[in-house]
Amino acid sequence: MNPHQPSNPITHGSSGISIKSPSATCLSENQDTTATKPAPKTIPSSSSSSKRTCRNVIIHGFCKFQDKGCEFNHDAEKPIVLPQQLVNHSTSPETSRNSSVSAGSIHAPVFVPKSTQIQEKASPPRPILTNMYHNTDSANARLTSPIQQSPHNRFPFVNGQHYMYPQQQQQHPSTPMMPQDPYFYMNNHHPFPQPSQTQYHQYAPSLPHVANLQNHQRLVQSFFIPDNLKEQLLKRNDATVAAAASAKETGLPEQVHVYHSLYRMEDKPGKVLGHPSWVYKAMCRTNGKYYTMVRIEGFRLVNEQAMNIVKQWRKIKHANIVAIREAFTTRAFGDSSLVFVYDYHPCSITLFEAYFSPQAQALLHARFQAAGINGMPVPETTLWSFITQMASALKTIHSAGLSARTMEPTKIIMTSKNRLRISCAGLVDVLQFDTTTQQAQRATVHQQEDLLSFGKLIVSLACNSPTPTNATAATSVMPSFEYMSRFYSPDLKNVAYYLLGKPALLKSIDEVFTMIGPRLLHELNSSQYYTDTLEANLSNELENSRLVKLMSKLNFINERPEFEKDPRWQETGDRYMIKLFRDYIFHQVNEMGVPVVDMGHVIACINKLDTGADESIMLTSREDQTSIIVTYKELKSCIASAFNEINTKAHSTTHGATAGNKKK
Numbered sequence: 001m002n003p004h005q006p007s008n009p010i011t012h013g014s015s016g017i018s019i020k021s022p023s024a025t026c027l028s029e030n031q032d033t034t035a036t037k038p039a040p041k042t043i044p045s046s047s048s049s050s051k052r053t054c055r056n057v058i059i060h061g062f063c064k065f066q067d068k069g070c071e072f073n074h075d076a077e078k079p080i081v082l083p084q085q086l087v088n089h090s091t092s093p094e095t096s097r098n099s100s101v102s103a104g105s106i107h108a109p110v111f112v113p114k115s116t117q118i119q120e121k122a123s124p125p126r127p128i129l130t131n132m133y134h135n136t137d138s139a140n141a142r143l144t145s146p147i148q149q150s151p152h153n154r155f156p157f158v159n160g161q162h163y164m165y166p167q168q169q170q171q172h173p174s175t176p177m178m179p180q181d182p183y184f185y186m187n188n189h190h191p192f193p194q195p196s197q198t199q200y201h202q203y204a205p206s207l208p209h210v211a212n213l214q215n216h217q218r219l220v221q222s223f224f225i226p227d228n229l230k231e232q233l234l235k236r237n238d239a240t241v242a243a244a245a246s247a248k249e250t251g252l253p254e255q256v257h258v259y260h261s262l263y264r265m266e267d268k269p270g271k272v273l274g275h276p277s278w279v280y281k282a283m284c285r286t287n288g289k290y291y292t293m294v295r296i297e298g299f300r301l302v303n304e305q306a307m308n309i310v311k312q313w314r315k316i317k318h319a320n321i322v323a324i325r326e327a328f329t330t331r332a333f334g335d336s337s338l339v340f341v342y343d344y345h346p347c348s349i350t351l352f353e354a355y356f357s358p359q360a361q362a363l364l365h366a367r368f369q370a371a372g373i374n375g376m377p378v379p380e381t382t383l384w385s386f387i388t389q390m391a392s393a394l395k396t397i398h399s400a401g402l403s404a405r406t407m408e409p410t411k412i413i414m415t416s417k418n419r420l421r422i423s424c425a426g427l428v429d430v431l432q433f434d435t436t437t438q439q440a441q442r443a444t445v446h447q448q449e450d451l452l453s454f455g456k457l458i459v460s461l462a463c464n465s466p467t468p469t470n471a472t473a474a475t476s477v478m479p480s481f482e483y484m485s486r487f488y489s490p491d492l493k494n495v496a497y498y499l500l501g502k503p504a505l506l507k508s509i510d511e512v513f514t515m516i517g518p519r520l521l522h523e524l525n526s527s528q529y530y531t532d533t534l535e536a537n538l539s540n541e542l543e544n545s546r547l548v549k550l551m552s553k554l555n556f557i558n559e560r561p562e563f564e565k566d567p568r569w570q571e572t573g574d575r576y577m578i579k580l581f582r583d584y585i586f587h588q589v590n591e592m593g594v595p596v597v598d599m600g601h602v603i604a605c606i607n608k609l610d611t612g613a614d615e616s617i618m619l620t621s622r623e624d625q626t627s628i629i630v631t632y633k634e635l636k637s638c639i640a641s642a643f644n645e646i647n648t649k650a651h652s653t654t655h656g657a658t659a660g661n662k663k664k
């Protein structure tokens, strides 16, 4: 409470007796000028006011109204008890026994240390939002929350939403430091969440009160991509950069061929054609990209020619096939392993994990129970989308004279919502390399097998069973077809029926396309519609990279401590102008001296700077001594030259150091 502010205002029910509040009666020095003014509000006075310590004595050490009618106690001997001390005293039984706090002092005027008052005056008032970017109340509350001012807040404000670590902020200073081990986990109330872990729950979108907006106003959210997309991308980013403990701890090699930072993607090995297999994420030393490594443990490659098939697979570029980069044998794992390297698609799960794992089944069961139905595990439109995607991939593979050979739920991955990709391309070809038959002959047989596997996959998904009733012959899958016809259209059943039919020369993926023609159009339409949505979202972020680059340049230039003694970097000329421009963008205050937090102004200024607009602006120094009229064009060239200078200096120093090192 501010001691100079009248408390407990009584605006009605006057008692008829003028009662003066302590603040009105006993004015501090600062209030001398207003001493003659009538007290704006009155509060009931305590009869024991003479026992209360005068605030002027508490604050200033003396009261100049002591002998001029101030009715409060001026006995400075009394101990001063701060309100927070009162709380502490009351909680500790021991201290309460010896407490010097009298009943009177509890009601004493609240003590506000002088230093706090000064701080309050000196510190800038609460920022206000007076922008064309309308923020909802919750967003405002976040903006002004103390968390934003915390030096520990690494990402105080991201896309109009706070990106914060609440538990960290709430940590009491006396809390003992916990180990900073990123893998350390105690319980849900752990005060130190993993610093790298994104707090996705903070991304709940604020309610858009568009109805309250002026015509020229827009929601902050309209400038950025939607929260759910952002969350999805952040999760992928987190998965991509997730790093394993040191190679020593994981027992994995430091480096395999040109790949390092191996990260196991599953806890236990899988099985490919009876061989134990491992999947890792690894970074390539040559291009810095992440890849997926599939390692076949203890595999001895007999025929080197088998690797030629990988060259053919490398030529295949398709949106529904995980691209293969290379395959090699290695002893880096301490055995002879065969390694396949594929593109890495973060956060992907296999079709098996998505539909047939115990968790997925439990989820499905719960959904069915909630809806009170016994229905389709996969909606028909989704199933048609899957069929289209897989048919398209198979068409490309078969047209190249190859065969997929991995058309099963554990070898098809879902890289985003309903987006499928055939993984482990070429792997079976190498593992089962056969020299006894011609490649063309082999391909024909395997292509027929692909069609059969494709049919099984459709029945599996439609019947919610990873192993549909002996689906090798059309006659024995009748129960599955009956189930399908209850929930799906006859077209779907026909496609599955065709694929599960006897292998024949005439049976080909092309025929499947004639059967699913109308569905293709729907898939094409959905896909283009989604592209439009993504493009629209992308356009919201269009400006951001440009703005970040310019803001980075400004920060590189402004107030460099190492150039303080360099007269050219002193607060003169170009650099001074840049510094004033920084104030013009970010440090504006309104006529009351209140900071103006206007994102619209910031973005408009930086956009004009980027385009080098001919518009003139007046920059004024903080102490109002200097004013400069300058165009954005001039500012742009000043910033470019100042930044280039720093850049050149940085590069020449780096090159010099490298050259020096080489000489040594």
Ligand SMILES: Nc1ncnc2c1ncn2[C@@H]1O[C@H](COP(=O)(O)OP(=O)(O)OP(=O)(O)O)[C@@H](O)[C@H]1O
Residues within 6 Å of the ligand: 265, 266, 269, 270, 271, 272, 277, 278, 279, 292, 322, 342, 343, 344, 345, 346, 347, 348, 349, 350, 352, 353, 410, 411, 413, 423
């Ligand atoms: N190219 C890839 N990019 C990203 N993740 C992948 C990629 N390929 C596979 N994965 C992921 O690696 C994990 C293991 O894949 P794997 O092919 O071993 O599946 P699996 O279900 O364990 O099959 P199996 O039991 O035959 O080993 C899966 O979660 C899968 O989503």
